Amino acid sequence: MRILSDATAQKLAEIAEHSEAVRIQWQDRGRAPRGYTKGMAVAFGQLYLDLLDGDAFASEVANPVIGEVHRDGLAFYADKFEEAGVQIGPFPSDILRSVFVMQHGLGMRESSGRYCEGRDASADNTSAETAEAGLFQCSWNARSASPLLVTLFEESRGMVNFLEIFREGVTAHAHDEENFGSGDGRDFQALTKANPLFAVRFAALCLRKQRRHWGPINTRQSEIRPEVDALFRRAMAQIEADYPVTS
Numbered sequence: 504m505r506i507l508s509d510a511t512a513q514k515l516a517e518i519a520e521h522s523e524a525v526r527i528q529w530q531d532r533g534r535a536p537r538g539y540t541k542g543m544a545v546a547f548g549q550l551y552l553d554l555l556d557g558d559a560f561a562s563e564v565a566n567p568v569i570g571e572v573h574r575d576g577l578a579f580y581a582d583k584f585e586e587a588g589v590q591i592g593p594f595p596s597d598i599l600r601s602v603f604v605m606q607h608g609l610g611m612r613e614s615s616g617r618y619c620e621g622r623d624a625s626a627d628n629t630s631a632e633t634a635e636a637g638l639f640q641c642s643w644n645a646r647s648a649s650p651l652l653v654t655l656f657e658e659s660r661g662m663v664n665f666l667e668i669f670r671e672g673v674t675a676h677a678h679d680e681e682n683f684g685s686g687d688g689r690d691f692q693a694l695t696k697a698n699p700l701f702a703v704r705f706a707a708l709c710l711r712k713q714r715r716h717w718g719p720i721n722t723r724q725s726e727i728r729p730e731v732d733a734l735f736r737r738a739m740a741q742i743e744a745d746y747p748v749t750s
Contacts, residue, residue: 504553504556505552505556505746507548507549507552508745510745511548511742511745511746512545512548512665515548515741516544516668518544518734518737518738518741519540519541519544519545520540522540522544522733522734523730523734524540524607524728524730524731524734525537525540526730527728527730527731529608529611529612529726530724530726532615533615535611535615536615536616536671536673538670538671538672538673539610539611539616539617539673540616540734542618542665542668542699543606543607543610543703545665546603546665546699546703547599547735547738548738548741549665550564550707551596551600551739551742552742552746554595554596555742555746559651560704560708561599563651564599564602564707564708564711565595565598565599566595566598566711567593568581574712575711575712575714576602576710576711576714576720577591577601577602577605577711580605580725580727583723583727584601584605587726587728588729589604589727589728600732600739602707603707603735604727604728604732605725606639606703606710607728607731608725608726608727609706609710609719609725610638610706611725611726612719612724612725612726613639613719616638616673617638617673617675617679618637618666618669618670618673618696618699618702619673619676619696620636620637620638620679621636621676621681621696622635622681622683622692623635623640624678628642629683630683630684630688631643631684631685631687631688631689631692632644632684632688634682636682636691636692636695636696637696637702638669638695638703638706639717641705641709641716642716643687643691643692645705645709645713645716648713648716651708652705652708652709655701655704655705656687656694656701656705659694659698659701660690662701663697663698664698664699664701665699665700666698666699668699679696680696
């Protein structure tokens with residue numbers, strides 16, 4: 504699989520910086536850190552490139568929406584997309600983009616776009632299995648959604664991807680660094696905060712397989728914004744320009 508070049512990552516970050524998405528006032532959260540909007544554009548670019556290369560993980564994220572509202576966030580949120588004037592679309596590329604539109608709003612709801620967010624101090628989830636961490640406040644027990652999630656975790660150990668991009672505009676606090684329990688669950692918390700691309704990939708598949716993992720999805724508080732859809736459409740065009748399909 505191809506790795507996004509530094510040049511393309513910079514182009515995607517610049518697209519994000521000049522997009523309407525950076526000016527969104529998210530409900531109860533305000534504006535996102537610039538690093539979040541840039542980072543999500545770059546992460547989307549990597550997964551879209553993965554999809555073009557036939558990667559199994561990206562292909563699973565981009566599977567057709569077949570109405571499984573009890574599992575699939577896109578199926579559950581179909582009417583929210585319609586209300587926002589954002590079309591999910593039938594093709595894998597459209598579906599991947601829609602997952603990121605949904606995920607972008609979720610990240611603002613769960614962490615205010617802070618890659619390093621520690622667990623919710625008001626909750627009692629302090630075991631290695633249930634302690635939440637990172638952009639989307641995932642916990643290790645979400646791995647039951649798909650065997651691909653465990654594979655992703657093992658393959659991502661020790662890696663750091665796009666951390667400097669996601670850091671822009673974010674100040675990490677001492678309590679953010681705390682991890683809970685031991686073993687793989689503790690390692691998952693640390694990795695989720697150290698490797699934003701891992702956090703994005705993990706949450707993207709969970710949104711398709713286990714949307715009940717998130718309260719803001721279940722209560723329909725996570726926002727769908729057309730400005731974000733427009734950002735990812737431009738990111739798609741940039742990837743297609745930089746990595747043209749050859750016959």
